[in-house]
Amino acid sequence: MTEAGRVIAGSARGMRLRAPGEGTRPLADRVKQTLFAILEPDLPDANVLDLFAGSGAGGIEALSRGAAHVTFVERDHAACRVIAENLTLTRLAERGHVTRSDALTYLKERASQDGPFDVVLVDPPYAETALMDAALSHLGADDSNLLLPDCWVVAKHFWRTPPPAVVGLLASVRTRRFGETALTFYRPGTAESPLEATA
Numbered sequence: 001m002t003e004a005g006r007v008i009a010g011s012a013r014g015m016r017l018r019a020p021g022e023g024t025r026p027l028a029d030r031v032k033q034t035l036f037a038i039l040e041p042d043l044p045d046a047n048v049l050d051l052f053a054g055s056g057a058g059g060i061e062a063l064s065r066g067a068a069h070v071t072f073v074e075r076d077h078a079a080c081r082v083i084a085e086n087l088t089l090t091r092l093a094e095r096g097h098v099t100r101s102d103a104l105t106y107l108k109e110r111a112s113q114d115g116p117f118d119v120v121l122v123d124p125p126y127a128e129t130a131l132m133d134a135a136l137s138h139l140g141a142d143d144s145n146l147l148l149p150d151c152w153v154v155a156k157h158f159w160r161t162p163p164p165a166v167v168g169l170l171a172s173v174r175t176r177r178f179g180e181t182a183l184t185f186y187r188p189g190t191a192e193s194p195l196e197a198t199a
Contacts, residue, residue, distance in 0.1 A: 004055035010064030012090035019055045020079040027057050031178050043067050046118035051103045056083035058121045063092040071114045072098045073106045107138045115146040126158040140168025153186040
């Protein structure tokens with residue numbers, strides 16, 4: 001089976017994860033290191049949502065570093081099975097829940113039952129920019145009640161097609177690029193009063 005890299009820190013450090021297939025875009029170690037260096041101070045006891053979860057590598061890294069719970073949302077049946085296997089492999093299954101669903105349907109119909117969230121990872125296929133924008137729009141809506149006041153929302157995307165700097169109540173505070181991949185970090189804010197880039 002294709003590998004999805006390894007857990008790089010925490011209780012499951014060094015464990016190699018499985019991937020559903022060749023089409024999966026696992027988080028490279030360099031991307032993962034930067035992502036979690038920023039998120040780590042807010043991970044202990046956090047409630048995390050991993051949208052478009054793929055192999056579950058992002059959410060599992062969060063659990064390994066002390067997140068209280070991660071909801072993994074993935075529409076592909078084989079990928080859901082692999083996430084469950086990876087959770088068992090890393091001995092983190094008790095704090096992870098796998099939901100087979102289209103991400104937008106989940107956000108509209110079920111996310112309020114699992115939230116509010118401290119951290120949300122958003123990683124749709126790079127070509128589906130409209131899907132990224134729709135997910136961010138739903139998360140940032142002023143009536144969604146899905147996000148805690150000091151939450152992080154992180155969008156992983158192709159560097160040439162960045163998501164909007166402001167989406168509803170979400171304002172981007174920093175972007176990091178790694179070759180073709182980029183991460184855009186959002187915090188609650190508004191177009192009139194976005195947070196500082198150093199936040």
